[in-house]
Amino acid sequence: xxxxxxxxxxxxxxxxxxxxxxxxxxxxxxxxxxxxxxxxxxxxxxxxxxxxxxxxxxxxxxxxxxxxxxxxxxxxxxxxxxxxxxxxxxxxxxxxxxxxxxxxxxxxxxxxxx
Amino acid sequence: xxxxxxxxxxxxxxxxxxxxxxxxxxxxxxxxxxxxxxxxxxxxxxxxxxxxxxxxxxxxxxxxxxxxxxxxxxxxxxxxxxxxxxxxxxxxxxxxxxxxxxxxxxxxxxxxxx
Numbered sequence: 001x002x003x004x005x006x007x008x009x010x011x012x013x014x015x016x017x018x019x020x021x022x023x024x025x026x027x028x029x030x031x032x033x034x035x036x037x038x039x040x041x042x043x044x045x046x047x048x049x050x051x052x053x054x055x056x057x058x059x060x061x062x063x064x065x066x067x068x069x070x071x072x073x074x075x076x077x078x079x080x081x082x083x084x085x086x087x088x089x090x091x092x093x094x095x096x097x098x099x100x101x102x103x104x105x106x107x108x109x110x111x112x113x114x
Numbered sequence: 115x116x117x118x119x120x121x122x123x124x125x126x127x128x129x130x131x132x133x134x135x136x137x138x139x140x141x142x143x144x145x146x147x148x149x150x151x152x153x154x155x156x157x158x159x160x161x162x163x164x165x166x167x168x169x170x171x172x173x174x175x176x177x178x179x180x181x182x183x184x185x186x187x188x189x190x191x192x193x194x195x196x197x198x199x200x201x202x203x204x205x206x207x208x209x210x211x212x213x214x215x216x217x218x219x220x221x222x223x224x225x226x227x228x
Contacts, residue, residue: 004157042118042203042218043158090157102148103216105157 023091137204
C-alpha cells in the first residue's frame with residue numbers, strides 16, 4: 001500500500017461552492033500529479049509538479065488550480081464548482097530520475113456537484 | 115498521436131478460470147509498459163512493468179507479455195479469484211520525458227463470479 005493520502009474520499013456539494021481536494025504523500029517524492037477519471041474512461045492528467053513551487057497544467061484543460069508549497073502536499077482547488085466538474089480525482093506521486101519510476105496513486109476523491 | 119487501446123472492454127469469468135487481456139499502443143518513443151489493477155473506488159496499483167527488452171514478466175498469478183515490434187501486450191490471469199474483480203489498466207510511458215508522462219488505456223473491467 002502506497003503512502004499517499006487523499007481527503008475527502010467523497011464530496012457532494014452545490015454549484016458555486018469553493019472546494020479544496022487534499023493530497024499528501026510521505027515518501028518524499030519530488031513529482032506529484034492530479035488526474036481526472038470518469039467512469040469507463042482513461043485517466044487524464046490535469047496538473048503536475050516537479051517539486052516545491054513548481055506547477056504545470058496537464059493534457060486535459062481544467063478550471064482547477066494547484067499549489068506546491070511543501071514537498072509532501074499538493075492540494076487542488078476549484079473556486080466555483082459546477083456539475084461538469086463531477087468526476088473522480090486521483091492524486092499520484094513518483095520519485096527518482098527517469099521514466100521508469102512508478103507513479104503511486106492515492107485512493108481518489110469522488111466529487112459530485114449538484 | 116500516442117494512444118493505448120485495450121480489449122475487451124469488459125469480461126466475466128467463473129472463479130478458477132484463466133483469462134487474457136489485450137493492450138495495443140502507438141506510444142513512441144517507447145520506454146516501458148505497466149499493467150495496473152484498480153479496485154472500485156480505489157487508485158490504481160501497479161502489477162508489472164516491462165521495458166523494451168523484456169518479453170515476459172510474472173507477478174504471482176499475473177503474467178504480462180510484450181511484443182515491442184507489434185506494439186502489443188497481454189495480461190494473463192491464472193486460476194482467477196473473486197478478489198481479481200477489478201479494472202485492469204494498460205499504461206505506457208514514453209522515453210525521454212523527464213516527467214515520466216503516462217498514457218492510459220480505458221481499462222478492461224473484469225468480473226469473477228463464484
